[in-house]
Amino acid sequence: xxxxxxxxxxxxxxxxxxxxxxxxxxxxxxxxxxxxxxxxxxxxxxxxxxxxxxxxxxxxxxxxxxxxxxxxxxxxxxxxxxxxxxxxxxxxxxxxxxxxxxxxxxxxxxxxxxxxxxxxxxxxxxxxxxxxxxxxxxxxxxxxxxxxxxxxxxxxxxxxxxxxxxxxxxxxxxxxxxxxxxxxxxxxxxxxxxxxxxxxxxxxxxxxxxxxxxxxxxxxxxxxxxxxxxxxxxxxxxxxxxxxxxxxxxxxxxxxxxxxxxxxxxxxxxxxxxxxxxxxxxxxxxxxxxxxxxxxxxxxxxxxxxxxxxxxxxxxxxxxxxxxxxxxxxxxxxxxxxxxxxxxxxxxxxxx
DNA sequence: AACACGTGGTC
DNA sequence: TGACCAAGTGT
Numbered sequence: 001x002x003x004x005x006x007x008x009x010x011x012x013x014x015x016x017x018x019x020x021x022x023x024x025x026x027x028x029x030x031x032x033x034x035x036x037x038x039x040x041x042x043x044x045x046x047x048x049x050x051x052x053x054x055x056x057x058x059x060x061x062x063x064x065x066x067x068x069x070x071x072x073x074x075x076x077x078x079x080x081x082x083x084x085x086x087x088x089x090x091x092x093x094x095x096x097x098x099x100x101x102x103x104x105x106x107x108x109x110x111x112x113x114x115x116x117x118x119x120x121x122x123x124x125x126x127x128x129x130x131x132x133x134x135x136x137x138x139x140x141x142x143x144x145x146x147x148x149x150x151x152x153x154x155x156x157x158x159x160x161x162x163x164x165x166x167x168x169x170x171x172x173x174x175x176x177x178x179x180x181x182x183x184x185x186x187x188x189x190x191x192x193x194x195x196x197x198x199x200x201x202x203x204x205x206x207x208x209x210x211x212x213x214x215x216x217x218x219x220x221x222x223x224x225x226x227x228x229x230x231x232x233x234x235x236x237x238x239x240x241x242x243x244x245x246x247x248x249x250x251x252x253x254x255x256x257x258x259x260x261x262x263x264x265x266x267x268x269x270x271x272x273x274x275x276x277x278x279x280x281x282x283x284x285x286x287x288x289x290x291x292x293x294x295x296x297x298x299x300x301x302x303x304x305x306x307x308x309x310x311x312x313x314x315x316x317x318x319x320x321x322x323x324x325x326x327x328x329x330x331x332x333x334x335x336x337x338x339x340x341x342x343x344x345x346x347x348x349x350x351x352x
Numbered sequence: 353a354a355c356a357c358g359t360g361g362t363c
Numbered sequence: 364t365g366a367c368c369a370a371g372t373g374t
Contacts, residue, residue, distance in 0.1 A: 048370040055360065055369085089358030092373075126372045146370045164354095191370055200368065201363080231367090232355095261357070297365090299357050336359060 006213055007179045007186065013209035014189035021053070022060050027185060036184075038112040038137040039070045042100075045132045046093055046124055053195070059088050071110050074101040079255070082264050083333035091335065095264050096124025114138045136184040143178045144187040145171050148194025154226035155198060158215035162227040170226075234297065239273035240306045241294075241338075242282050243345045246323050247313050252282060253329070254321035261298070265335045268342075269321040270305075277306055283318040285310035290348045296337040303337065309345050 018026040023044035025034060043063060047056040062084060067073035073081070078098060085094035100123045104112055112133065113119055119130040131142040150163060153170045161169065179186050197204045203222055205211045216222040244252035258264050269282035281287055290307035297303070331342055 045370065050357090050369055050371055051359080052361075052369050087359075089360090090371085092357065093371090096372080124372070128371055132370070144370080147368085148370065188370090195370075234366095263357090297359085299359090300355080 002213075003177055006177060006210065009209040009213070010189045010193060011182060011186060014185055014192065018188070018192065022057060022064075024188070036137045038114075038133060040064065041133050041137040042070075042112060042125075042129070043097075045129045045136075046097055047088065049093060049129070050090060051088065055088065059085070070101050070104050070112070073098070074105040074110075078264070079266075079333075083266070083330065086265065086333050087336050087339070089336075091263055091265055093124055095258060099123035100125065112137070114140075116140065116142050132187065135187045139184055141178055141180050141183040142187075143171070143175045144191065145174050146191060146194075148191045148198070149174050151200065151226055152190055152194045152198045152210075155203070155216040155222045156210060156214050158219055158221065158225065160221075160225065160227060162229045164229070166226065232300075234301050236302045236304060237273040238275065238277040238304050238306075239271050240277045240279060240308060241268040241270035241341050242280075242287065242308045242310070243268055243290075243341065244283055244285060244310045244312050244318070246315070247311070249326040250323040251326075251329055252312070252318055252321045253324045254282075262335050262337070265338070266324075266333055267335065267338045269318075273301075273303055273305075279308075281308070281310075282320040283310075283312060283316065285312050290345050292344045292348065294337060294340045294344060296340060298337075305337070305341060307341055307345055307348075309348065 015027050018028070020026055023040045025036065044056065044060055047059055066084065067076060076098070081098050082091065082094055085091060103122055104110060114134070116130050116134045119125050119133050120127065125133070128144055128146050131144045134140040134142040135144060150167065150170045153159065153173045154166065157173055159166055159169060193208070193210070197208045201223065205214070205217050205222060208214070211217060214222065216225050242252070252269060253266050254269050256262050256265050256267050271278045271280045287308040287310045290309050293307065294303070294305035296305065331339060334342060
């Protein structure tokens with residue numbers, strides 16, 4: 001049976017080479033009866049959505065130190081969780097993380113549900129994450145299909161249909177290979193293979209446990225798969241941000257609305273971002289132009305953000321935002337684009 | 353169904 | 364150096 005041979009090959013490879021991760025107990029180190037903590041699996045899987053392992057590590061450690069279980073996270077302040085997530089991106093994940101933690105506490109007694117379908121109903125848990133938690137935390141034979149699995153399946157079977165159209169076919173192929181035994185290790189093994197050997201560019205076929213099974217490699221087209229439909233070019237948008245510092249060191253910041261870009265995060269008041277930047281100061285002051293602009297690229301546009309700075313000596317009410325006292329302001333609570341604005345402004349102030 | 357949604361690393 | 368890419372989800 002070819003499928004069982006494939007499973008054997010990749011699980012052997014995983015048993016020998018699985019890397020230690022903060023959220024993972026590798027098979028070699030797993031003691032009898034030891035089971036994964038669904039909270040840690042869930043948290044790591046949400047952080048890993050569209051995000052590299054290297055970027056996640058420190059965030060995972062900070063989150064689990066500060067909130068060691070789902071009950072403590074559910075009880076956290078929104079702003080604290082958003083601040084701890086700052087810099088990791090895709091901030092809807094953090095908002096849904098809190099919603100999910102609170103749903104687990106309020107609707108499931110503080111215990112994660114242990115079926116794919118029940119997991120899928122929770123905020124921020126889609127088909128991938130539901131399958132990952134079900135297989136890794138609960139040892140259920142569900143099929144994870146992420147970017148790695150898509151790439152590995154496309155090459156193994158030489159599927160030349162471009163993504164995303166090929167997704168249903170690749171999902172079927174992945175399902176056909178999912179084993180009844182050790183489904184969690186198998187899921188992680190395929191993803192690890194994609195992340196470390198069957199990489200997007202110049203895959204390391206020479207050390208791949210599936211090299212002799214791989215149809216794309218036999219055809220010599222492995223590096224060209226999976227094919228993808230080309231993406232649209234990113235437009236350039238322009239904006240102005242206003243950084244005001246009060247006499248006592250407090251900075252004028254605003255909490256962005258929950259929907260849309262950087263939703264729920266702290267940010268500097270400013271104009272909308274569009275084809276042209278409009279001056280829209282949040283408080284009457286003697287605004288200075290910071291002689292540097294933030295350049296930042298989001299998923300679907302480039303941003304050029306002009307910066308204005310003002311000392312605010314009088315205690316007048318801002319039109320938008322609130323002064324955040326110095327002892328409550330951590331620059332690390334800012335999303336990266338806002339952090340860049342802060343750093344450039346600080347540099348400008350220190351030159352004077 | 354296509355688009356919105358972040359960021360940092362890589363070549 | 365700019366485009367591509369990463370363990371996707373919500374709308």
